[in-house]
Amino acid sequence: MTTTSEKPATPDLAWLDDITMTELERNPYKVYERLRAEAPLAYVPVLGSYVASNAEICREIATSPDFEGVITPAGGRTFGHPAIIGVNGDIHADLRGMVEPALQPVEVDSYVEDLVRPIARRYLEQFENDGHADLVSQYCEPVSVRSLGDLLGLHDVDSDTLRDWFAKLNRSFTNAAMTEDGEFANPEGFVEGDQAKAEIQAAVDPLIDKWIAEPDETSAISRWLHDGMPPGQTRDREYIYPTIYVYLLGAMQEPGHGMGSTLVGLFGEPDQMEQVVDDPALIPRALSEGMRWTSPIWSGTARISTGPVTVAGIDLPANTPVILSYGSANHDTGLYDAPTRFDFHRPPLPHLAFGAGTHACAGIYYANHVMRIGLEELFESIPNLERDTSSDVDFWGWGFRGPTSLPVTWEV
Amino acid sequence: MGFTATVGGRSVDCAEDQPVLDAFLRAGIWMPNSCNQGTCGTCKLRVVSGEVDHRSSPADTLTDDERAAGLALACQARLRSDAVVESTGAVGGRATHPLRDLTATVLEVADIARDTRRVRLGLPEPLAFDPGQYIELTVPGTDLRRQYSLANTADEDKVLELHVRLVSGGAATEGWLFDGLAVGDRIEVTGPLGDFVLPAAEEDDGGPMVLIGGGTGLAPLLGLVRTALARHPQREVLLYHGVRGAEDLYDLDLLAELAEVHPGFTFVPVLSHEPAPDGTGYRTGLPTDLFVDDVASARGWSGWLCGPPAMVEAGVKAFKRRRLAPRMIHREKFTPADALG
Structure with a gap:
């Protein structure tokens, strides 16, 4: 006699074949909720890759000695080699050693207030008496790009150009759809990323020429060229460009995403918004929840197995890439009660928005302070913000995620 | 075997091999944290008393100078004794008068x-x-x-x-x-x-002030107003005293005298429940509503509220509506014990 209990218990995962990039970019949460429930480590055909979707597996792989960093295929196509997020060993150590001095807490403390607060004030002055604004394009993004742009030494690149660059690099980096043959499904999706890179090189090459001859201690890129090099030598520009692109995409875009998402979360919970506006000391906690609620680097990083390894009961051969979906891990119901709700009073467990392991975000401290100062100045200037509810807030993105706009009004 | 970690008067048990941060977070006490592996420095705190083992705190994140100054990374540090810690952000507050x-x-x-x-x-x-x-x-x-x-x-x-x-x-x-x-x-x-106090004299820039007192909530405002005007005799000060009826008003002579000496000072008695007696010209309604009517923008002002909780809540909303920065809003709520008389 045959009983159902003799059938394999594995769930039918045929639905994975039907996932589309468009669906993931609009709203990945539904697909990932099912992934976490049925197959928290699974091969997703449209991505041409394994995907880790719950907190335990993401953390295990991110910190495992059996895995090392790898850039996603579309990311690698966009950034080139050696990007800091996709290299390991000595090159990774050199690149981390290159970027970290300016990002160490002691160093960040020495400049971040003087860097960010005047920039936030400047953007607020442009609209604070208008009574209405789109906080994403008029505040969160400009504050984010101008702060980092000035830190890098890109004073002469205007903020709208920096915003345009990260948007193009973002769409190119996350143009992840693959064919069954392992080819990019939409190769034309990389064109705008290539255009952005050409523009970036046209703007940055002359600066690099200048900094090679005249080092500028106040420019992070100038220091990348010189720090730790023998006298008279600089790092090759082709060596640092991929990491410049990492900055111009993620580091430029994500503090803006983080501020924007936190604001959307707070608008959805008016009591919490009021508490934060009344007590700016709560801003870091609200930001931490905002980063969990809608993680800016939602599914932008990956690891690759260095040898055969078994994770969550699944045998992976050597050289198997796994995309780490931190945005999904941060909605893991095993860790968070009602994870779709923004609630900065929830039990304050650590989240994975900044990753883990040797490739954990180098800019955590910097980014947290940029976002904190941004929201402090915003609430200080306009404590009577209200969301313009004539339209819903749209979020976009699978690799990187945040609100596309956030219209608000206030009494002037 | 474990120890007790205390922050802000709240104590938690911390096992011998448990990071201090972990102990606080598990007890529902939030403190800034991000990477939880010692590299970001977000969770840096000050050890006021007691001994900690920094374990694998990286020298880049927690320098020797910082260790010597009593700082620790909460995500890495383990307790070697009971300890009292405090946030590094909260230090540097003003000196307080001894109790x-x-x-x-x-x-x-x-x-x-x-x-x-x-x-x-x-x-x-x-x-x-x-x-x-x-x-x-x-x-x-x-x-x-x-x-x-x-x-x-x-x-x-x-x-x-x-x-x-x-x-x-x-x-x-x-x-x-x-x-x-x-x-x-x-x-x-x-x-x-209490902390319902003016900024230190050297930090007081003489900016405009609005104060709203309900009933005997006027009391601390009298100390504040007289001090603020003594520091900056020309400063703009708007004081509302909300009461039920004219019989509840007091210190009118003192306030009239103050207005005479200080042209920037305005005193506004407001009656909420009884009509104004003939000839007094007292205004009626809620002082928090009158403030919204009277002041188009309170940007750059400081705001002071003392009275029943409902009045204080309404005042905070009114101040924010007129874009008075929340950081500049000071409030003294009558505690429930006051209602017991």
């Missing part, structure tokens, strides 16, 4: 308005306080303590002035301060307490 217990002598008890008394207490020695702070009185023969704001300026440090409103059935008011309190009585006083 003291004194026996005061009643110098004056005067009925100054409907169900309202002024009580003056003589001190055996001067008490250092900031205007706007409060003291606690012990109701004689009981363990009951009641808080009353000081109406004084800092130089009025030997005679404290309190404004007391009668609460029906209240043990402290109906049972004591309005019943049998006499000149010469001795009262146990503890103070000063």
